[in-house]
Amino acid sequence: MHALANPARFLRIARPATSWLLLVGLALAIGGMVAGLTLTPPDYLQGETVRILYIHVPSAWLGMAGWAGIAAASVSQLVWRHPLAAVAGRAAAPAGATFAAICLVTGSIWGRPTWGTWWEWDGRLTSMLVLFFLYLGYIALGSAERERGGEGRIAAIYGLVGAINLPIIHYSVLWWRTLHQGQSIGLSGSSIDNSILWPLPLTMVGFTCLFGAAVLMRMRAELAETKVEARMRRMGTA
Amino acid sequence: MKPKNQRLVLVAAAIAAVLAAVLLAMWGLRDRASYFYTPADIAGGQAPAGQAMRLGGMVEEGSIKHLPDGVTIRFVVTDGKARTPVVYRGIVPDLFREGTGAVAEGRLENGTFVADTILAKHDERYMPPQLGNLAAEHKAGQTLEK
Known part of the structure; x- marks a missing residue:
């Protein structure tokens, strides 16, 4: 990780990685979603509504993985003072919040025909909604600290x-x-039949690549912005 | 100790403290955070009688009866240990059927659960129609226990 502490070296890797992640992610996500819409059979009870899982499950995973990334960035910010950690955390938050929101919305759309309700305050739904609100708080804290010119330590503790x-x-x-x-896919196998399951890994990997591309783009944009601000200040004093 | 290691120890201690707090809170909440009561809870007297509550379980095979007025149904919810009769007036979700999970909102009155709302509970199994009809008969009842 410390090899990437130098922003110039990070950018040399991040620039080509962004386009690759974007290309691979788009191909896998679109391929998986088309397959999920056309090639798989409907479920024996849910019928066609089962197809929402090809978006819902990757969104839930990325909503949670996004915060796991924020937590990892927070540790490396607090302990090692990694210069890019706060940038990475701020870059991951809007992407994670978006996927958490997609997860909540698609789940609600699925819940109406399946359960008979748009929303219920059960443990899973409520804790996922809390995650979405945590993201909003992190985004607000992170941008406030950046504007004040802080190191992002408060946002890191919150993360x-x-x-x-x-x-x-x-x-x-x-x-x-x-x-x-309960969970369908565990270490001991899956209770989703293979004929329905197979496009899911495609959209999981595809959306994850798109998430990575979005984070890298936001990080590069923030680094570029910092550079511009520094140059403006130099020109102002000169 | 180097400042970096000191910070590492501090962060680790903070994480451990927060985790312990969460485990304690969840342990305390584990009954209250449950979304529904089961028929066994009602038989054991843990469910609040006469108050608004939720009842969850499997709809017993062959128990759905349509009353002559056309909009009221009676059925029995079971968790394998106890059975609770339910009466409901209204439209049920499409996935509400015998041998699958359901959650009813309402009150307990003289041993019968008077439901205001019926929700179908889907389980974690997904399969195409030709497999599903076979497997549903064997597996119904396995996913209820939590």
Whole structure:
């Protein structure tokens, strides 16, 4: 990680990585979604509504993975003072918030025909909504600290403490009785039939690549902005 | 100790403290955060009688009866240990059927659960129609236990 502490070296890697992630992500995500819409059979109970899982599951994963990334960036910011950690955290937050929102919206659309309700305050749904609000708080804190010229330490502490919501989301369906079903895919296999399951890894990897591309783009944009601000200041004093 | 290591220890201690606090909170919440009561809870007297609550479980096979007025149904919710009769007036979701999970909102009155709302509970199994009809008969009832 410390090899990337130099922003110039980071940019040399990030520039080509952005386009590759974007290309591969688009191909896999679109391929997986088209396959999920046309090639897979409907579910025996849910019918065609099952197809929303090809978007819902990757969004849930990235909503949670995004915060795991923020937590990792927070640790490296607090302990090692990594110069890019705060930039990475600020870059990941809007992408993670977007996927958490997609997860909530698609879940609600699925819940109406399946459960008979748009929204219920059960453990899984509530903890996911809390994650979305945590993202909004992080975005506000991060941009406020950046404007003040701070190191981003307050946002890092917040990002670390907010990570306790991740195990709560994951285990909510195991610890508590919830309306949301238990997990389908575990270490011991999957309770989703293979004929329905196979496009899911495509969209999972595809959306993850798109997430990575979005984070790298935002990081590059913020580094460029910092450079511009520094140059403007120099020109002002000269 | 180098300042970097000092910070590492501090952050690790903070994470441990926060985790311990969360585990304690969840342990305390584990009954209250449950989304519904099961028939066994009602038989054991843990469910609040006469108050608004939710009942969850499997709709027993062959128990759905349509009353002559056309809009009221009676059925039995079971969790394998106890059974609770339910009466409901209204339209049920499409996925509400015998042998699958359901959650009812309402009150307990003289041992019968009077429901205001019925929600279908989907389980974690997904399969195409030809497999599903076979497997549903064998597997119904396995996913309820939590």
